[in-house]
Amino acid sequence: MTDSTRDKPYRQPTGGWGSIKSLARHVLRQRALRAGPGLFRDHNKTGGYMCTSCAWAKPARPHVGEFCENGAKATFWDLTSRRVPPEFFATHRVSDLRAWSDHDLENQGRLTHPMRYDAASDRYLPVSWQDAFAEIGAGLKGRDPDSVVFYASGRASLETSYMYQLLARLYGTNNLPDSSNMCHETTSVALPESIGTPVGTILLEDFERTDCVLSFGQNVGTNSPRLLHELQKLRDRGVPVVVFNPLRERGWEEFVNPQRPGQMLANRPTRIATQYYQVSAAGDIAAMTGMAKALLEWDDAAKASGSEPILDADFIAEHTQGFEAFQRQVRAADWSRITAVSGLPRAALEAAARTYAGARSVIAVYGMGLTQHRLGCDNVQMLINLLLMCGNIGRPGAGICPVRGHSNVQGQRTVGIAEKTDLVPLDRLAAQYGFQPPRKDGMNTVEVCEAVIAGRVRAFLGLGGNFLRAVPERELMERAWAGMDLSVQIATKLNRTHLVPARSSFLLPTLVRSEIDQQATGPQIVTMEDSTTCIHASRGKFRPASPELLSEPRIVAGIAQATLPDNPAVPWQEWVADYALIRDAIEASFPDDFRDFNGRLDLPGGFARPVPARRRQWETDSGKANFLRPRALSADAGAGEDGDILRLITLRSNDQFNTTIYGHDDRLRGIYGSRMIVMLNPDDRIRHGIASGGMVRLTCAAQDGVTRSMGGFRAIDRDLPAGTIAAYYPECNALIPLWHHDEKSKTPAAKSVPVRIAAD
Numbered sequence: 001m002t003d004s005t006r007d008k009p010y011r012q013p014t015g016g017w018g019s020i021k022s023l024a025r026h027v028l029r030q031r032a033l034r035a036g037p038g039l040f041r042d043h044n045k046t047g048g049y050m051c052t053s054c055a056w057a058k059p060a061r062p063h064v065g066e067f068c069e070n071g072a073k074a075t076f077w078d079l080t081s082r083r084v085p086p087e088f089f090a091t092h093r094v095s096d097l098r099a100w101s102d103h104d105l106e107n108q109g110r111l112t113h114p115m116r117y118d119a120a121s122d123r124y125l126p127v128s129w130q131d132a133f134a135e136i137g138a139g140l141k142g143r144d145p146d147s148v149v150f151y152a153s154g155r156a157s158l159e160t161s162y163m164y165q166l167l168a169r170l171y172g173t174n175n176l177p178d179s180s181n182m183c184h185e186t187t188s189v190a191l192p193e194s195i196g197t198p199v200g201t202i203l204l205e206d207f208e209r210t211d212c213v214l215s216f217g218q219n220v221g222t223n224s225p226r227l228l229h230e231l232q233k234l235r236d237r238g239v240p241v242v243v244f245n246p247l248r249e250r251g252w253e254e255f256v257n258p259q260r261p262g263q264m265l266a267n268r269p270t271r272i273a274t275q276y277y278q279v280s281a282a283g284d285i286a287a288m289t290g291m292a293k294a295l296l297e298w299d300d301a302a303k304a305s306g307s308e309p310i311l312d313a314d315f316i317a318e319h320t321q322g323f324e325a326f327q328r329q330v331r332a333a334d335w336s337r338i339t340a341v342s343g344l345p346r347a348a349l350e351a352a353a354r355t356y357a358g359a360r361s362v363i364a365v366y367g368m369g370l371t372q373h374r375l376g377c378d379n380v381q382m383l384i385n386l387l388l389m390c391g392n393i394g395r396p397g398a399g400i401c402p403v404r405g406h407s408n409v410q411g412q413r414t415v416g417i418a419e420k421t422d423l424v425p426l427d428r429l430a431a432q433y434g435f436q437p438p439r440k441d442g443m444n445t446v447e448v449c450e451a452v453i454a455g456r457v458r459a460f461l462g463l464g465g466n467f468l469r470a471v472p473e474r475e476l477m478e479r480a481w482a483g484m485d486l487s488v489q490i491a492t493k494l495n496r497t498h499l500v501p502a503r504s505s506f507l508l509p510t511l512v513r514s515e516i517d518q519q520a521t522g523p524q525i526v527t528m529e530d531s532t533t534c535i536h537a538s539r540g541k542f543r544p545a546s547p548e549l550l551s552e553p554r555i556v557a558g559i560a561q562a563t564l565p566d567n568p569a570v571p572w573q574e575w576v577a578d579y580a581l582i583r584d585a586i587e588a589s590f591p592d593d594f595r596d597f598n599g600r601l602d603l604p605g606g607f608a609r610p611v612p613a614r615r616r617q618w619e620t621d622s623g624k625a626n627f628l629r630p631r632a633l634s635a636d637a638g639a640g641e642d643g644d645i646l647r648l649i650t651l652r653s654n655d656q657f658n659t660t661i662y663g664h665d666d667r668l669r670g671i672y673g674s675r676m677i678v679m680l681n682p683d684d685r686i687r688h689g690i691a692s693g694g695m696v697r698l699t700c701a702a703q704d705g706v707t708r709s710m711g712g713f714r715a716i717d718r719d720l721p722a723g724t725i726a727a728y729y730p731e732c733n734a735l736i737p738l739w740h741h742d743e744k745s746k747t748p749a750a751k752s753v754p755v756r757i758a759a760d
């Protein structure tokens with residue numbers, strides 16, 4: 001290879017010495033030495049701060065060092081000693097910064113002062129907080145509330161999120177899209193239809209009791225590495241783990257636990273997946289249909305011979321609805337179609353079904369590989385069907401486990417960040433705060449993008465995140481963004497969204513969660529909800545990156561007070577002085593979830609919100625758990641069936657958190673030095689006339705009159721199913737049409753983008 005890209009398949013286990021080496025490099029590069037001791041003492045511990053990386057559960061009895069490679073990287077990245085002061089902006093024009101990479105922008109360090117864009121000099125200039133709030137308030141007052149968007153990325157605490165949704169509703173809109181709209185929105189729409197709850201049903205202790213884990217479309221080694229601790233323990237007990245993923249992800253293969261000195265010294269890894277199936281992208285419905293078909297056939301045979309049944313007939317009769325129609329559809333499905341769409345032979349699907357049928361209690365884990373498809377809801381609902389067939393919901397050691405993304409993304413929904421009004425107790429908010437909340441649904445992320453492109457969004461507030469980089473249809477979005485009147489970005493580091501200014505733009509820097517949040521009554525606590533509905537307190541431990549920084553609650557209160565008429569029922573000032581009062585207000589709005597909120601802050605392992613499906617109470621229309629029939633065998637709704645079109649998976653490397661790029665290596669996939677790569681199977685490469693390591697161009701195959709094409713990728717051979725290729729997000733977002741989303745939830749379908757490939 002001629003450039004700096006290195007391609008060297010990684011044969012080491014996940015974790016182990018490789019992760020320690022990588023961490024040492026990151027702590028030095030970020031000069032974040034102050035973070036080291038805190039990691040052991042305070043990270044994910046009761047009385048300490050909760051990791052800002054993923055949302056995986058925090059155990060009641062943590063390890064001495066309850067962190068992982070990527071959680072530690074996120075912490076070093078936050079606690080870097082690098083700074084972006086006003087002088088940085090004095091030396092760099094915004095249009096020049098637009099040419100910088102995502103990595104280079106964030107790598108400059110933490111933002112230190114509130115800044116306002118000055119179009120004449122094309123620079124951000126410092127502004128006082130007071131002036132910033134006053135001007136933002138003036139910019140928001142008197143607008144049509146539905147032309148304003150209040151976006152949230154899933155990191156902000158329950159306290160901030162509650163204040164933010166109240167700000168939007170007092171202002172007059174339910175336009176509260178969040179990062180979840182691009183992520184597990186599919187889960188939030190699919191699960192209520194199936195089992196009457198929008199969240200997963202398992203608790204951490206279920207991993208200690210399960211007899212089998214199924215995993216679909218989730219990359220544990222990179223995106224939720226602490227889950228490997230649970231998986232390692234259950235593998236020690238001999239529990240099988242069955243994985244469906246087009247890529248051979250190292251995290252699902254082998255793990256050496258850095259917290260186990262004996263294992264580190266011997267470098268003897270734990271094998272995680274006992275069966276690994278490289279399903280084609282969008283082939284999961286077909287794969288699960290094949291498994292269900294086998295279960296039905298074996299159950300028929302068991303009935304005929306009088307041996308033990310395979311299905312849980314009592315559970316199906318008492319607790320479910322729709323089984324008859326479901327089983328007819330599965331029986332009618334043709335094995336040749338199942339194997340063609342899934343890319344897996346019948347024997348493989350039968351072997352997976354055999355393991356599933358042999359277990360008393362099964363947990364199904366899933367991620368973006370199921371949610372980010374045109375038929376994402378069908379994917380998730382088919383997985384529920386598979387669990388329901390054998391009664392695997394609502395008993396110990398069994399259940400559904402969506403692995404959430406951002407550390408408080410699930411919690412934001414819980415406290416009212418939702419564009420859908422039926423998810424929010426509007427009547428209670430109305431009574432609590434003496435106002436008429438807007439009753440019309442707001443816009444989700446895709447609808448916001450449509451409205452931005454159409455010029456209907458006039459002002460956008462971002463509570464964290466990097467909206468322009470995270471959404472599809474990048475080129476049209478960036479062009480339209482500049483036409484807005486106002487952009488307000490609450491952020492910790494500089495990113496691309498900040499560099500596409502609207503007519504008036506503000507950049508408001510804030511604390512990170514591991515920093516001390518000092519207010520009038522002393523240092524404050526914030527809270528968040530993990531993937532298993534457990535709520536934890538978090539106390540910052542480190543000195544803030546700059547004395548100018550304000551906490552997120554203070555910034556939200558500042559904007560609210562400058563924008564809204566006085567309302568004695570909403571004590572913004574008192575809330576900011578003492579966050580316990582915000583928690584009291586949350587408890588009053590959501591009494592079932594947050595009973596005795598302040599009293600239960602420090603329960604080891606957090607306190608769990610009640611989830612009715614855990615007790616086999618089904619809050620669905622039918623009052624039962626519903627078998628729901630998938631609308632097709634392929635989750636891309638047939639888009640990839642033309643032989644020349646490839647399905648592009650856009651995914652994360654081991655050196656990034658979403659649009660935050662820590663570095664250019666993806667150690668676990670053996671790719672170093674560049675993110676402009678496409679992984680593909682050598683047969684596909686040869687068929688398209690591409691040399692090994694050659695340069696390629698990807699072009700979206702959608703025929704809608706818009707050209708979406710990107711060159712400059714290097715082809716890298718990897719073991720992938722025919723017709724499936726993979727490249728990195730966010731680089732590839734320019735290739736994804738806005739309308740290419742899950743049909744029900746509108747989650748962008750980032751995992752099977754129809755593309756053509758050619759030598760470049």
Ligand SMILES: Nc1nc2c(c(=O)[nH]1)N[C@H]1C(S)=C(S)[C@@H](COP(=O)(O)OP(=O)(O)OC[C@H]3O[C@@H](n4cnc5c(=O)[nH]c(N)nc54)[C@H](O)[C@@H]3O)O[C@H]1N2
Pocket residue numbers: 053054055070183184216217218219220222223224244245246247249279280281282283284366367368369370403404405406649650651652654656657658751
């Ligand atoms: N270190 C780190 N941690 C993170 C993040 C991060 O960027 N970095 N992001 C956070 C966020 S917001 C989220 S949402 C989660 C995301 O975590 P994941 O849900 O793991 O998301 P992705 O990295 O996009 O990878 C999805 C996996 O699905 C597989 N896949 C793709 N298409 C298909 C398919 O059609 N079928 C199947 N069965 N598999 C498929 C891919 O090969 C990949 O292994 O992680 C969170 N945690």
Ligand SMILES: Nc1nc2c(c(=O)[nH]1)N[C@H]1C(S)=C(S)[C@@H](COP(=O)(O)OP(=O)(O)OC[C@H]3O[C@@H](n4cnc5c(=O)[nH]c(N)nc54)[C@H](O)[C@@H]3O)O[C@H]1N2
Pocket residue numbers: 106153154155156179180182183184368372405406463464465466467470471490491492493494495510511512513552650651652657658659660729730732733736750
């Ligand atoms: N093609 C493709 N697109 C995708 C995905 C995919 O798999 N493929 N995944 C989607 C998913 S799952 C998600 S969740 C979205 C992510 O979308 P977002 O949540 O919008 O993006 P992030 O990259 O997480 O946001 C990073 C920025 O957040 C700011 N930040 C970091 N910490 C804090 C904090 O504590 N407070 C505040 N106020 N700001 C902070 C920093 O300035 C940083 O630059 O992207 C989606 N887009």
Ligand SMILES: [Mo]
Pocket residue numbers: 179182183184404405406
């Ligand atoms: Mo996410």
